[in-house]
Amino acid sequence: MRTTAEQRDFARRLECEEDGLYFSRYFFKQRMGSKMIVAPHHRIIDETLQRVIDGEISRLVINVPPGYTKTELATINLMGRGLALNHRARFMHLSYSHNLALLNSSTTRNMVKSQAYQFLWPMSLRDDADSKTMWWTEHGGGVYASSAAGQVTGFRAGHMESGWQGALIIDDPVKPDDAHSETVRNGVNNRFNETIKSRLAIETTPIIVIMQRIHYHDLSGYLLRGGSGERWHHLCLPVTINNAVSYETLFPEHTHAIPIAHGLPDGWLWPFKHNESHRISLFSHRRTAEAQYMQRPRKFNEEGALWNEQMIAASHAMTISQELTRTAVAMVTIMNVTRIPIRQRKISNARK
Structure with a gap:
């Protein structure tokens, strides 16, 4: 018969395994020393991630504003809880920054090595694979972290087995500063199809893309408009909710x-x-x-800008044969001006 303490520990372990948000709250308190402030959207994200774990969703895009706990829920704690559910689960985690990906990997690794985690799910990490970039458990599970533009070959997310085996998690693949760099955006979009997508043990291994929208042609838009040729479940959480407008009205191009x-x-x-x-x-x-x-970036051509995206791109492709010494751009703002009679104007000028 279990003691009261053993019953409490068993209940906590069961709660962590069955409720992802409870897991996140518990280990947030263990790591940060303070309670996690929970909002309704956290529960929606957790329920959606649980559908991934249960095998109901294999391709998922989540769009949410910056600072809304997306990395905490969908990256750090998903990997930690994923290993608790299956000690052999393998994750590949990519982000726009190599250092940021390593930080998330290190945070999960420290969680797994913590006394609180080990008490509930005892497992050791292999001595020959215990770095921020790549670390493995004694059971063969673990994490490989890199930038979206970095080295990803030589590792695959998941296993060639049924059930929950891990996932490929892409968290903010392009930083906001590069939002308007066509070279960076297209580089990530093309690399998804050419390299990243092939890093799955089997095609049913889940891919999770969680990010703030930064441009009409970012990875989310690219995938939702058919860039990979796959259907993607899409959870869109704007900073203000308006249920009067349907998804199809907001995103008619998301085929x-x-x-x-x-x-x-x-x-x-x-x-x-x-x-x-x-x-x-x-x-x-x-x-x-x-x-x-x-989470609804518009095309430049729909913004009413003086120079649209096509004009700017065309100017970059121009070949100028003459040597330039100076470039001047003049902008005139048209305003309503009150006409002053000439006589009154002369009097006004004379008084100055």
């Missing part, structure tokens, strides 16, 4: 998307983080707000 209903009420997604008092500052930069916060 390969399977929308996931979030069931959240109208209003701010996480009032503790952003609410009505932040509206002016949040939406002061329209392009950033529409992309990173509303």
Whole structure:
């Protein structure tokens, strides 16, 4: 018969294995020393990730504003809990920054090595594979981390077995500073099909792309419009919810998307983080707000810009034969001007 302490430990282990959000809250407190502030969207993300673990979803895109705990839930804790559920689970984690990918990998590794984790799921890490870039458990599970543009060959996510075996997790593949670099964006999009996509043990190994939208042609948009030729479940969580507008109305071009209903009420997604008092500052930069916060970046040609994207691209391709000494760009803003009679104008000038 179990003692009260043993019953408590058994209940905690069972709760962590069955409830991903409980797992995240428990180990957030263990790591940070403070409670995780939970919002309804956290539960929606957790339920969606559980569908991945259960084998219901194999291709998933999650779009959510920056700072809304996406990496905590879908990267760090998913890998930690994934290894608790299957000690042989193998993960490949990619991000725009090699150092950021290593930080996430290291955070999960330290969690697995912690006393709290080992007490619930005893497992040791192999001495010959215990670095931030790549670490393995004694059972053959573990994590390989790199940048989206870095070395990914030589490792595969998952195993050639049925059931939950790990996943390929892509967290913010392009940094916001590179959002308008066609070279960087196309490089990541092309690399997904040419290299990254082949890093699965079997085709049913899940791929999770979780990111803030940064451009119409970013990886999310590329995949949801059919760039990989696959259907993708799509959980879209803008900073403000408006259920009056359907997914099909917002994203008519998402031909390969399977929308996931979030069931959240109208209003701010996480009032503790952003609410009505932040509206002016949040939406002061329209392009950033529409992309990173509303998850609906527009094409440049739809923004009413003086120079559209095609014009800028065409200018880059131009060959100028003459030697340039100076380039001048003049912009004139047309405003309504009140006409002043000539006589009055002369009098005004005379008084100056």
